[in-house]
Amino acid sequence: MNRPANGNLEPASAAVGPVGASDARAFRNALGQFPTGVCVVTARAPDGEDLGMTMSSFNSLSLDPPLVLFSIDRRSHRLDQWQEAKGYAINVLAESQRDVSGRFARPSSNKWAGIDFDRGEAGAPRLRGVNACFECRPFAAHDGGDHVLFVARVVRFRAFADRAPLIFCKGNYGALKPTDEPAPIWPLAIHY
Numbered sequence: 001m002n003r004p005a006n007g008n009l010e011p012a013s014a015a016v017g018p019v020g021a022s023d024a025r026a027f028r029n030a031l032g033q034f035p036t037g038v039c040v041v042t043a044r045a046p047d048g049e050d051l052g053m054t055m056s057s058f059n060s061l062s063l064d065p066p067l068v069l070f071s072i073d074r075r076s077h078r079l080d081q082w083q084e085a086k087g088y089a090i091n092v093l094a095e096s097q098r099d100v101s102g103r104f105a106r107p108s109s110n111k112w113a114g115i116d117f118d119r120g121e122a123g124a125p126r127l128r129g130v131n132a133c134f135e136c137r138p139f140a141a142h143d144g145g146d147h148v149l150f151v152a153r154v155v156r157f158r159a160f161a162d163r164a165p166l167i168f169c170k171g172n173y174g175a176l177k178p179t180d181e182p183a184p185i186w187p188l189a190i191h192y
């Protein structure tokens with residue numbers, strides 16, 4: 001194996017060590033090396049207002065029961081309404097929906113003007129043109145440091161396999177470059 005002169009496995013530019021306030025930027029940048037899709041998570045707030053926020057923190061959690069997760073910054077000015085909502089729609093954006101991602105990433109009261117949607121579980125807005133939509137009920141909420149971790153139970157979903165996903169990586173949007181090399185099928189029964 002070729003090692004850099006300092007004897008480490010990686011060049012010195014790869015930051016290591018405990019994460020403190022001074023290297024918060026380096027920590028964020030390192031996290032940004034992990035590509036994600038982009039979702040707009042929506043809910044109808046108890047006060048009747050439609051909530052919608054661009055999120056990359058969505059992930060699968062459990063097949064049985066069917067659980068997913070996402071996290072919301074504690075500084076979100078509608079956090080209490082998110083926590084009291086009776087249902088969520090997790091709208092997985094398509095590559096063509098960068099403008100929708102931008103719209104719901106802004107702290108604006110006018111996010112919904114011109115947005116085409118219908119309503120799903122507990123009135124949560126389901127956006128048109130998305131790659132997939134998971135309709136959920138709240139399952140649990142946990143302390144996630146400066147975020148709140150939401151665990152949600154999927155009650156209904158739809159997926160459009162012919163659409164390409166929007167990708168987020170290193171602070172930029174991107175697109176998938178598919179290969180015909182299959183990944184291992186997972187989970188396999190043999191794993192457990």
Ligand SMILES: Cc1cc2nc3c(=O)[nH]c(=O)nc-3n(C[C@H](O)[C@H](O)[C@H](O)COP(=O)(O)O)c2cc1C
Nearest residue numbers: 054055056057071072073076077104105106107168
């Ligand atoms: C690609 C992308 C992913 C994001 N992911 C999250 C996320 O997972 N959780 C979060 O709280 N904010 C996330 N944000 C930031 C929110 O979308 C943004 O702060 C939004 O304006 C908050 O809405 P609010 O003002 O209604 O609270 C993300 C923004 C972008 C552009």
